[in-house]
Amino acid sequence: MQDAAGSEITDKRLLRGAKTRQVVLRRAVDLASLEGLGGLSFGRLATDTGLSKAGIQTLFRTKEALQLATIDAARRLFVDAVIRPAQSKPAGLQRFQALMDNWIDYAETPLFAGGCFWTATLAEFDSIPGPVRDALVADKAEWVTTLAADLQQATATGEVKPLDPALVAFQTDAVLSSANSALRYGDPTALPKLRRSLTTFLT
Amino acid sequence: MQDAAGSEITDKRLLRGAKTRQVVLRRAVDLASLEGLGGLSFGRLATDTGLSKAGIQTLFRTKEALQLATIDAARRLFVDAVIRPAQSKPAGLQRFQALMDNWIDYAETPLFAGGCFWTATLAEFDSIPGPVRDALVADKAEWVTTLAADLQQATATGEVKPLDPALVAFQTDAVLSSANSALRYGDPTALPKLRRSLTTFLT
Numbered sequence: 001m002q003d004a005a006g007s008e009i010t011d012k013r014l015l016r017g018a019k020t021r022q023v024v025l026r027r028a029v030d031l032a033s034l035e036g037l038g039g040l041s042f043g044r045l046a047t048d049t050g051l052s053k054a055g056i057q058t059l060f061r062t063k064e065a066l067q068l069a070t071i072d073a074a075r076r077l078f079v080d081a082v083i084r085p086a087q088s089k090p091a092g093l094q095r096f097q098a099l100m101d102n103w104i105d106y107a108e109t110p111l112f113a114g115g116c117f118w119t120a121t122l123a124e125f126d127s128i129p130g131p132v133r134d135a136l137v138a139d140k141a142e143w144v145t146t147l148a149a150d151l152q153q154a155t156a157t158g159e160v161k162p163l164d165p166a167l168v169a170f171q172t173d174a175v176l177s178s179a180n181s182a183l184r185y186g187d188p189t190a191l192p193k194l195r196r197s198l199t200t201f202l203t
Numbered sequence: 204m205q206d207a208a209g210s211e212i213t214d215k216r217l218l219r220g221a222k223t224r225q226v227v228l229r230r231a232v233d234l235a236s237l238e239g240l241g242g243l244s245f246g247r248l249a250t251d252t253g254l255s256k257a258g259i260q261t262l263f264r265t266k267e268a269l270q271l272a273t274i275d276a277a278r279r280l281f282v283d284a285v286i287r288p289a290q291s292k293p294a295g296l297q298r299f300q301a302l303m304d305n306w307i308d309y310a311e312t313p314l315f316a317g318g319c320f321w322t323a324t325l326a327e328f329d330s331i332p333g334p335v336r337d338a339l340v341a342d343k344a345e346w347v348t349t350l351a352a353d354l355q356q357a358t359a360t361g362e363v364k365p366l367d368p369a370l371v372a373f374q375t376d377a378v379l380s381s382a383n384s385a386l387r388y389g390d391p392t393a394l395p396k397l398r399r400s401l402t403t404f405l406t
Contacts, residue, residue, distance in 0.1 A: 034330050123322055127237050127317045137388050170381065175373070181329045196370055
């Protein structure tokens with residue numbers, strides 16, 4: 001019976017650790033979107049979540065590990081909100097347009113308190129070499145590649161004007177980021193300009 | 204003679220204050236381009252410039268005043284490097300292209316240690332209402348308006364394809380900002396994609 005009781009305690013501990021991790025990271029993603037990854041601290045997250053600083057520190061150990069876990073959490077939430085729901089659409093223009101609609105919801109609602117996580121954090125870390133920048137740059141590259149794949153398909157089937165998929169993916173990502181910033185400071189022309197830009201890029 | 208001597212002392216003090224201000228702000232602009240305006244502190248600037256913290260604090264008084272003075276200094280340097288040299292070109296496509304060439308030099312050289320000052324700081328402050336954000340947004344609006352004016356002229360004279368100047372100014376600013384970030388993390392495709400984007404926007 002001792003084994004079973006021991007396992008039960010371990011299971012409960014693991015479950016509590018996983019739950020704490022989830023609560024801390026959800027707050028960390030919001031904070032980083034508002035104030036950057038540099039502003040994350042165990043103390044601030046403890047204050048904001050009501051959990052113990054020691055407990056949070058035990059889970060993540062270093063600030064860099066916390067930053068990397070926050071990027072990973074943001075990435076999962078972004079995939080669930082923007083990418084996965086578009087997968088039911090046929091590859092090409094329809095899926096590209098679903099990605100755009102989902103992205104605009106993600107920035108406008110917004111999913112994270114400070115808007116687009118990568119617009120905020122890549123500007124912060126683009127001059128700071130290291131694992132944090134590498135993770136952010138990899139996420140950005142994956143997103144632009146995802147856009148380019150659907151633009152490639154849309155070009156091959158003639159759904160859009162002849163275009164360079166990688167180039168238009170770069171332009172698309174650029175106007176999304178700019179519109180995200182403009183949404184934050186309340187520029188009412190941000191979304192109309194974004195939508196019209198997407199149209200002019202494709203038609 | 205007392206008056207003359209007194210004036211001389213005052214003049215020297217003013218001169219020393221102006222010189223200190225200039226040295227501190229030049230460092231502040233570089234620091235903010237790298238680490239954001241939030242990271243500016245009197246202590247850090249004293250360490251970096253070798254000037255006394257008390258002296259710097261006397262000049263600027265509050266962190267917000269220091270941040271606003273830093274934005275103003277960045278703006279003056281940007282105007283001198285990017286805008287003013289283009290004024291000798293005729294309004295329209297030629298001036299627009301000079302602005303683009305100057306801007307690419309500004310981001311690539313770079314003029315500020317962390318690249319484009321506004322890409323770094325607007326992403327940092329876009330969710331934080333107040334005078335700092337207002338100053339950054341005003342600078343951004345003035346830049347986009349400058350671009351739109353030359354695009355308007357270029358459209359009116361048929362130097363470029365028919366286009367919406369405000370819309371293409373928005374797109375241009377967006378790809379400049381994206382390319383700035385990509386330059387920071389060493390993406391070799393950043394400048395070619397930027398230059399090709401500018402061509403596709405106009406022709």
